Structure formats: structure tokens, C-alpha cells
Amino acid sequence: MQLSENKAIVRFTVIRQLLLAAALFGLIGSSAIAAEKPSQGQPQAAAVSPKVSSEAQSEGEAKVSINQADAEALATVLNGVGLKKAEAIVRYREQNGPFSEIDQLQEVPGIGPSLVERNRDRLKM
Numbered sequence: 001m002q003l004s005e006n007k008a009i010v011r012f013t014v015i016r017q018l019l020l021a022a023a024l025f026g027l028i029g030s031s032a033i034a035a036e037k038p039s040q041g042q043p044q045a046a047a048v049s050p051k052v053s054s055e056a057q058s059e060g061e062a063k064v065s066i067n068q069a070d071a072e073a074l075a076t077v078l079n080g081v082g083l084k085k086a087e088a089i090v091r092y093r094e095q096n097g098p099f100s101e102i103d104q105l106q107e108v109p110g111i112g113p114s115l116v117e118r119n120r121d122r123l124k125m
Contacts, residue, residue, distance in 0.1 A: 063124045066105060067098040078119045085110050099125070 064077040066089065074086035081089075085108075092108045093099065102123050105111050116123075 063122055065124050066102065067093065067125060077122050079122070080115050080118060081111075101125070 062077045064073055066074075069077075071083060071086040071090045074089055075081055075083045078086070088110055089105065089108050096107075099105065102120065102125065103116060105116050105123075106113055
């Protein structure tokens with residue numbers, strides 16, 4: 001008798017966890033959709049930082065200025081660059097002055113030649 005009671009408890013626990021997970025995903029999904037929709041009275045915000053070139057936006061691939069962009073813009077546009085690496089780029093620029101060429105990004109800790117090559121078309125001076 002105890003074996004069947006244990007199975008019932010396990011089954012109940014699994015079902016409860018699935019229902020909680022489904023409810024959580026539903027809440028996350030609905031809040032993400034609500035966050036994307038602007039209110040009726042508010043103007044729609046630009047999807048790309050103003051430091052991203054407008055001609056690149058129309059071509060479908062955004063370009064970002066390594067000498068002007070903030071960390072958020074760098075992290076958004078560059079492939080393989082998260083907020084931490086983007087902050088390292090901005091910190092390096094603040095400490096050492098503006099970059100004189102794109103390859104100079106390799107001097108930033110955590111930025112290697114393959115990352116620079118992968119993003120070369122997304123970068124501008």
C-alpha cells in the first residue's frame with residue numbers, strides 16, 4: 001500500500017512542478033510582450049542606439065562607432081560581445097583615449113583577433 005502512495009505523491013509533485021513552470025513561463029511571456037508595446041500616448045523608442053549609423057540600419061546590418069558608442073550599444077551590435085566586454089572597451093577608451101584604428105581593439109583584455117574579424121563589418125571609427 002505504501003508503494004502506491006509514494007507513486008501518487010511523486011506524480012502529484014511532478015504535476016505541480018509542471019503547472020508552476022507553465023504559469024511562470026506564461027507570466028514571463030506576457031510581461032515581455034507588455035514591455036515591447038509602447039503606451040498609446042508615448043512615442044515609440046528607437047530600437048538601436050543613436051551611436052549606431054543610420055545608413056547601416058537601412059542596409060540591415062548596424063554599424064557602431066568604437067569611439068562614441070556606449071557599452072549598451074556595443075553589446076547590442078557586436079557579435080560575441082556582452083555587456084562585460086563592452087564595458088571593458090569603454091573603460092579602455094576612457095583610460096587610453098580614442099581608438100586610432102579598429103585593430104587596436106585587440107589591446108582590450110578579452111578581445112582577440114577573431115572577435116575583431118567577426119565584427120569588422122559592424123565597426124566604424
